[in-house]
Amino acid sequence: MKIAVAGKGGVGKTTFTALLIKQLVEANKGAILAVDADPNSNLNEALGIEVHASIADILDEVKGGKAIPEGMPKDVYVEYRLSQVLNETDYVDLVVMGVPQGSGCYCYPNDLMRKYLENLRQNYDYVVIDNEAGMEHLARRVVTDIDYLFVVSDASARGIRSAGRVFDIVKTVGINVKNIYLVITKVLPTGIEELKPEIEATGLEVVGTIPYDEVVARYDLAGKPLVELPADSPSVLAVKNIFSKLAL
Numbered sequence: 211m212k213i214a215v216a217g218k219g220g221v222g223k224t225t226f227t228a229l230l231i232k233q234l235v236e237a238n239k240g241a242i243l244a245v246d247a248d249p250n251s252n253l254n255e256a257l258g259i260e261v262h263a264s265i266a267d268i269l270d271e272v273k274g275g276k277a278i279p280e281g282m283p284k285d286v287y288v289e290y291r292l293s294q295v296l297n298e299t300d301y302v303d304l305v306v307m308g309v310p311q312g313s314g315c316y317c318y319p320n321d322l323m324r325k326y327l328e329n330l331r332q333n334y335d336y337v338v339i340d341n342e343a344g345m346e347h348l349a350r351r352v353v354t355d356i357d358y359l360f361v362v363s364d365a366s367a368r369g370i371r372s373a374g375r376v377f378d379i380v381k382t383v384g385i386n387v388k389n390i391y392l393v394i395t396k397v398l399p400t401g402i403e404e405l406k407p408e409i410e411a412t413g414l415e416v417v418g419t420i421p422y423d424e425v426v427a428r429y430d431l432a433g434k435p436l437v438e439l440p441a442d443s444p445s446v447l448a449v450k451n452i453f454s455k456l457a458l
């Protein structure tokens with residue numbers, strides 16, 4: 211099962227991803243691989259996992275062949291190094307994609323990342339991908355064949371319109387997505403009634419909303435992992451409710 215989370219910058223993608231993983235872990239659903247595809251990569255902090263290197267770091271390392279031991283084929287070395295970027299914990303494994311340095315063609319790194327992820331995913335029941343705001347990985351088809359795509363928006367008209375554009379990209383690029391849902395975060399007690407026309411215009415179905423949760427803000431401020439949020443905090447309960455609606 212491949213689950214991806216997308217949306218504009220700062221709307222709450224990483225928070226939602228971490229809380230969804232928390233639900234999967236607590237429901238004891240099987241082996242989970244978390245993929246941080248955001249260049250700002252902070253999913254590890256939300257999950258409380260220390261990370262040393264990303265896939266892109268490895269690719270940069272072998273660029274030009276400097277790091278490769280003499281006599282070792284590049285592919286073999288890359289594979290060996292990639293086997294070391296997997297961060298394993300008792301409840302979830304995490305891999306950070308990172309951003310390849312330099313300009314020019316991204317075909318080689320993209321190709322490698324895609325192949326690496328396709329191989330890696332065979333070992334897991336769930337792959338959960340926290341995408342970057344720019345949707346590059348989706349647009350470049352590094353991430354394909356998604357069972358659930360969650361487009362996250364904050365409770366603003368601009369956020370919702372941006373979510374609509376994400377949906378347009380998905381349709382244009384022709385990524386194979388089985389289920390696509392809108393998740394609205396940081397909802398104030400006044401609700402989302404005013405946003406109804408904007409939401410309808412996107413053509414997306416709202417699977418649930420997440421209230422503005424001061425505890426989330428406090429945890430982030432203190433650098434505390436969001437997976438440790440109390441079970442009764444409003445954001446955790448909201449994601450639990452969303453989780454219960456899915457056939458996961």
Ligand SMILES: Nc1ncnc2c1ncn2[C@@H]1O[C@H](COP(=O)(O)OP(=O)(O)OP(=O)(O)O)[C@@H](O)[C@H]1O
Nearest residue numbers: 219220221222223224225396421422423426427430
């Ligand atoms: N439900 C919520 N209640 C209160 N604050 C929230 C909530 N969800 C997210 N935030 C806050 O919003 C900010 C952005 O959240 P988050 O990092 O999850 O967004 P993002 O979409 O992953 O951002 P980026 O595009 O930078 O990766 C953080 O400061 C976080 O604490």
Ligand SMILES: [Mg+2]
Nearest residue numbers: 223224248252
């Ligand atoms: Mg993020």
